[in-house]
Amino acid sequence: MQSLALKHACQLSDALAVLYAQPDPATLFDRLAAALLDLFGAETICFDHFDAQGTMRFLGAWPQHLFSTEMLHDASPIMTQHPLFEELFVRQNALPLRTSDFAALPRFVRTDLYQLLYRPYALTHHLVLAARVPGWGTVSCAIFRSRQDFTEGERTLLAFVRPHLEGLLRCSGLAGASGAPAGFAPADPPVPDYFGLTRREADILFHLAQGRTDKEIGRLCSISPRTVQNHLQNIYAKLGVDNRTAASRRTMAFF
Incomplete structure (x- = not known):
């Protein structure tokens, strides 16, 4: 048991x-x-x-x-x-x-x-x-x-x-008469556009919130660390912050 x-x-x-x-x-x-x-x-x-x-x-x-x-x-x-x-x-x-x-x-x-x-x-x-x-x-x-x-x-x-x-x-009561999940359409999960982020920026921000370095993020996203840094500058501007710690805290509720 x-x-x-x-x-x-x-x-x-x-x-x-x-x-x-x-x-x-x-x-x-x-x-x-x-x-x-x-x-x-x-x-x-x-x-x-x-x-x-x-x-x-x-x-x-x-x-x-x-x-x-x-x-x-x-x-x-x-x-x-x-x-x-x-x-x-x-x-x-x-x-x-x-x-x-x-x-x-x-x-x-x-x-x-x-x-x-x-x-x-x-x-x-x-x-x-x-x-x-x-x-x-x-x-x-x-x-x-x-x-x-x-x-x-x-x-x-x-x-x-x-x-x-x-x-x-x-x-x-989610199971409908047909056996399909009532009320759940197979819609595309939305890009986190609450801050005007692109999908790439959302991916990078997700990894940032997990505590990963620019090098690790670049490897996971198949881009260079320099490109990661360029994306981060755009992310910071959209979030109204100036560093990665503040960015992580700003989006804590979403990630």
Whole structure:
């Protein structure tokens, strides 16, 4: 029988209290994302819906400028390259799984899927749960980190989240009569244009908020450190700040 460490049990209790406090289905995925990102100390989270025919529908990613519709459309034909795809969506394993349990990192990062979808944000460590919702299909919850793999304790923690995730989805009324997620159109997640940023500037600001250096940002964005610095000057001007620390603080609520 799985058991939670006291620290994880307390964290889970706090996260669930927030989730159950507001029943509005229109904000369910936003609240799930906020709770799980905080619970796992992760950088990014993504939700997808799979119907009975295996058709994938993007529900959203947080931060919201990640994984554009174009990127996901291009990645869809090669999604089977993900180390967890067969185990979760063919064999229908109900347990949370880590990418590192099924593929060595050097092998995974060489795949076309990683290069297209995950490399721009250095999202190398994945913890994924596929929750089955009767009458709806499968909702995948993928949690990403760039620097540190997920532990066995964190995998157990997500297993305890699973029944609550399934229950919240069932009770939310999001599943329409056709089995499709009612009220969730596969719209392109917006570029963070609240400051007039371009998509490139939003990407650079995301990496800046993660504490990365100009050299690291340049490597991840396939541009030179000097070009990163030029983008940062434009970002600072749009944010009304004059240094990277102030820029990170200015956008803390969004990243």
